[in-house]
Amino acid sequence: MVKGPGLYTDIGKRARDLLYRDYQGDHKFTITTYSPTGVAITSSGTKKGDLFLADVNTQIKRNNITTDIKVDTSSNLSTTIVVDEPAPGLKAILSFKVPDQRAGKLELQYLHDYAGISTSIGLTANPVVNFSGVLGTNSTAIGTDVSFDTKTGNFTKYNAGISFSNADLIAAFALNDKGETLNASYYHIVKPLTNTSVGAEVNHSFSTNENTITVGTQHALDPFTTVKARVNNLGKANALIQHEWRPKSLVTISGEVDTKAVEKSAKFGLALALKP
Secondary structure, eight states: OOOOOOOOGGTHHHHHHHTTTTOOEEEEEEEEEOOTTEEEEEEEEEEEEEEEEEEEEEEEEEEEEEEEEEETTTTTTEEEEEOOSSTTTTTEEEEEEEEEEEOEEEEEEEEEEEEEEEEEEEESSSSSEEEEEEEEESEEEEEEEEEEETTTTEEEEEEEEEEOOSSSEEEEEETTTTTTEEEEEEEEEGGGGEEEEEEEEEEEEETEEEEEEEEEEEEEEEETTTEEEEEEESEEEEEEEEEEEEHHHEEEEEEEETTTOOSSSOOEEEEEOOOO
């Protein structure tokens, strides 16, 4: 386990990763190459129906500074600069996008044995300011996530969450959407040797009094092959198989069926990631 409570985004993360990570409804291809000087160049292409999206990302690492520069098919140029530990426990992140000048943001993260803090401010004349903080340990953590729009003078987001963890079980509760939604999640490692785990998530909307329940599981068939499955109370069932056919190179095949509308065609996704 990671020492300390982590950041607010870590509350419920293990359950979210189990239930949603790597499921792919489109066709995606990613290839990464490295130059002799250590520069990483990653090219990605995604086919969404009749639409094809692509981008090229260049990552440069020097000492404790990592710079990512990405260009996509919409002519957007995105840059992210990460300075890791300019002081103990501190991380600074500067990001901006051209031509969307409103996307610029400066973020500071601080991790301590008993606290995790993240604060960011938009690089505009009237920025949105975000603050999230967590107090506790690696077994119990409580935190909040708040955003304030200086232009309108309104809070655009305020969430709160709590998590409980031990060696093989994590439970988390969060009040989101300005108190309109209650989220509860559960993650349990059943068998560490085969990476077998189960998880569940319940979302309750106070405004509509509706519940969305999702349960899922994963299991490693061998050290290089993992299968996952999930289903929710809306009748959507998903499954995937992911195989590491060479170190760091993955192929993932996933599918989705609507059990309440079996006359509809099933959806299939394919993701191929190649790294040297």
